Amino acid sequence: MTIIKTNNLNLWYKKFHALLDVNIPIEKNSITSIIGPSGCGKSTLLRTLNRMNDLIEGIRMTGEILIENKNILLPGTDLVSLRKNVGMVFQRPNPFPLSVYKNITFGLEIHNIKSNDTLDNIVENSLKSVLLWDELKDKLKSHALNLTLEQQQRLCIARLIPVKPQILLMDEPCSALDPIATGRIEELMFELKKNYTIVVVTHNMAQAARVSDDTGFMLLGRLVEFNKTSKIFTNPEKKETEDYITGRYG
Amino acid sequence: MERHFDRELNELREKLSSMASLVELMIDTAVKALIERNPELLGEIFNSETEVNKKHIEVDELCLKLIALRQPAGIDLRFITSAMKINAELERIGDQAVNISQNTANLVQQPFFVKLEIIPQMTEVAKSMVKDCIKAFINKDVELAKAILLKDNDLDQQKKDVFKKLISNIIENPAHTEYFIDLLLISRNLEKIGDHTTNISEDVIFMVLGQDIRHHHLFDNHKV
Numbered sequence A: 001m002t003i004i005k006t007n008n009l010n011l012w013y014k015k016f017h018a019l020l021d022v023n024i025p026i027e028k029n030s031i032t033s034i035i036g037p038s039g040c041g042k043s044t045l046l047r048t049l050n051r052m053n054d055l056i057e058g059i060r061m062t063g064e065i066l067i068e069n070k071n072i073l074l075p076g077t078d079l080v081s082l083r084k085n086v087g088m089v090f091q092r093p094n095p096f097p098l099s100v101y102k103n104i105t106f107g108l109e110i111h112n113i114k115s116n117d118t119l120d121n122i123v124e125n126s127l128k129s130v131l132l133w134d135e136l137k138d139k140l141k142s143h144a145l146n147l148t149l150e151q152q153q154r155l156c157i158a159r160l161i162p163v164k165p166q167i168l169l170m171d172e173p174c175s176a177l178d179p180i181a182t183g184r185i186e187e188l189m190f191e192l193k194k195n196y197t198i199v200v201v202t203h204n205m206a207q208a209a210r211v212s213d214d215t216g217f218m219l220l221g222r223l224v225e226f227n228k229t230s231k232i233f234t235n236p237e238k239k240e241t242e243d244y245i246t247g248r249y250g
Numbered sequence B: 001m002e003r004h005f006d007r008e009l010n011e012l013r014e015k016l017s018s019m020a021s022l023v024e025l026m027i028d029t030a031v032k033a034l035i036e037r038n039p040e041l042l043g044e045i046f047n048s049e050t051e052v053n054k055k056h057i058e059v060d061e062l063c064l065k066l067i068a069l070r071q072p073a074g075i076d077l078r079f080i081t082s083a084m085k086i087n088a089e090l091e092r093i094g095d096q097a098v099n100i101s102q103n104t105a106n107l108v109q110q111p112f113f114v115k116l117e118i119i120p121q122m123t124e125v126a127k128s129m130v131k132d133c134i135k136a137f138i139n140k141d142v143e144l145a146k147a148i149l150l151k152d153n154d155l156d157q158q159k160k161d162v163f164k165k166l167i168s169n170i171i172e173n174p175a176h177t178e179y180f181i182d183l184l185l186i187s188r189n190l191e192k193i194g195d196h197t198t199n200i201s202e203d204v205i206f207m208v209l210g211q212d213i214r215h216h217h218l219f220d221n222h223k224v
């Protein structure tokens, strides 16, 4: 089932046309990776999916972004609930400068969510879902910035969970991590896909090949090819894709 | 943009190409020994076989190394996996040439002799198929690969003709049955060589188009 679909999505940063007629379908409970050379618009596309670009001055969009068949570009879209539904994980882990515990409950507080569950339970379940509970259950009061980078990145994923998102956007989530930590985050992504839909931007093509079900290749603001990951990396349809994945681009 | 990787892929291309020249020479020599009734030529074949076996292992090692170290994708991946399959086919073509030379060794010991034009004709066809399938691989030439698939039908027909002829020879001349059977086996070896070249051609088509045309009777929509 398709959970996200863009229809002729165009985006301009003032005069600069950064996304051109992008049509991308994202399957529910799958991992989709977006690859392409620097500056091709990967992060821009990712940020449109929860309208994080809105804050940028001079931005303009046309077309549609359907999330569960609702066009989130329509005026009157509730951005707060959109961003609860579509969470974002960044390149550098950016936990709040608070305790582990507070990092997780913070989202509930700012969204003023009343839950039947106790905060303790929410913290435990969120940490469990990112496989951090066993490591951190005795360190809930410690400062998040004292964790390893990988733990910080997991915590940044964990803190999205209490607000019950369906979609997780990840912009190069492993680029600050070593290969072992990267492998563990990838394992976590496989776990998370049972309950969430993941869209990940990555410069690491081996990572895209390893983790994703579908892959989109972007070039100069266009989605050149969107296909099953196995197809993209063995026998892509477009020459530009072939040149990129074989390192001939440029 | 020429990548360092392209130089390594060229090395692979050259190794397969020289392996193909070797097996072609082996076929040529085996049949020449038969026609000229000269068993001394057969020694060369065993030297060539050793050389082919060595190259067979080298090519496999190079392919594994390139897969592990370069993590190829797309056309590079299809090129390397095709190279591995072609490598195995060439080695088997070499084995067929060895089989021919063993039958030849039997044949030339016998005083009896019939001239069978069709065997050198088949040899020419088989050799040209070996040459062309490697050329198709090197030049990524799908049309040439397809032409080989058609040529194989000729070779099959020639083998059938040989069988018919030899069977009537056996009936007329039962005392020389063994002689005719050796000839028959040689035509069968030549036909097998053709089959290996069609496998190579199918690998070439897959490599270039990413389209698997093997066993196309299994899939209605696959046309050569």
Ligand SMILES: Nc1ncnc2c1ncn2[C@@H]1O[C@H](COP(=O)(O)OP(=O)(O)OP(=O)(O)O)[C@@H](O)[C@H]1O
Residues within 6 Å of the ligand: A013, A016, A018, A036, A037, A038, A039, A040, A041, A042, A043, A044, A045, A056
């Ligand atoms: N706030 C902005 N204002 C103007 N132009 C921008 C802005 N953000 C991005 N761009 C431009 O839009 C294009 C796409 O940028 P984007 O960050 O989406 O690329 P990217 O594919 O994520 O690149 P990278 O791989 O380097 O992260 C680039 O040319 C960039 O310079």
Ligand SMILES: [Mg+2]
Residues within 6 Å of the ligand: A042, A043, A044, A171, A201
């Ligand atoms: Mg980016």
